[in-house]
Amino acid sequence: MIFGGAPIxxxxxxxxxxxxxxxxxxAWAAGIRAFDTAPHYGVGLSEQRLGRFLGGRPRGEFVLSxxxxxxxxxxxxxxxxxxxxxxxxxGVFNSGILADPRPGAAYDYTPAPPxxxxxxxxxxxxxARYGVPIGAAAIRFVLRHPxxxxxxxxxxxxTEVIEDVSYLTAAVPAELFDELAAEHLMPIASAx
Numbered sequence: 001m002i003f004g005g006a007p008i009x010x011x012x013x014x015x016x017x018x019x020x021x022x023x024x025x026x027a028w029a030a031g032i033r034a035f036d037t038a039p040h041y042g043v044g045l046s047e048q049r050l051g052r053f054l055g056g057r058p059r060g061e062f063v064l065s066x067x068x069x070x071x072x073x074x075x076x077x078x079x080x081x082x083x084x085x086x087x088x089x090x091g092v093f094n095s096g097i098l099a100d101p102r103p104g105a106a107y108d109y110t111p112a113p114p115x116x117x118x119x120x121x122x123x124x125x126x127x128a129r130y131g132v133p134i135g136a137a138a139i140r141f142v143l144r145h146p147x148x149x150x151x152x153x154x155x156x157x158x159t160e161v162i163e164d165v166s167y168l169t170a171a172v173p174a175e176l177f178d179e180l181a182a183e184h185l186m187p188i189a190s191a192x
Contacts, residue, residue: 002034002035006037008023010041011041021053035064087147088148088149089151092138092139099138133170139164
């Protein structure tokens with residue numbers, strides 16, 4: 001079992017420092033050694049509480065994962081690089097809009113607004129001029145950052161798995177990203 005940190009960050013109701021500490025102690029005593037949090041959980045409160053709690057534990061005895069979004073994270077990647085912390089990029093297709101930007105595509109798990117859908121379709125057109133699938137561009141865009149060690153992608157069937165893996169070896173010229181940047185088409189990132 002992985003301990004989810006949203007409640008100790010105050011999800012739905014405030015939680016005191018003492019209550020959070022007791023909750024984490026109970027999780028540790030129950031044998032839980034994997035902890036998940038995010039900056040959005042209490043605007044960093046969950047991360048702070050987990051950090052204080054786990055700071056006194058042997059580092060090799062637990063796993064801690066967190067999430068970041070574009071609004072939180074200019075100094076984070078360089079700090080991760082300095083400390084040797086791997087960064088896994090999730091949501092590279094942003095709920096699907098950057099895998100298949102057609103009417104009805106999702107963005108942040110809801111139907112994409114028309115303006116954003118049009119932007120994703122323009123990205124696909126630019127990618128097509130270079131012979132690059134939009135999904136390959138999305139994956140390779142995030143992998144360009146030296147702090148990112150892997151991407152996390154979801155798939156609903158075997159065909160999607162094979163397609164996603166093929167994106168890792170697709171030739172994606174740097175000029176494609178230059179053109180997308182020049183046309184102010186990238187990135188389409190999650191708000192969280």
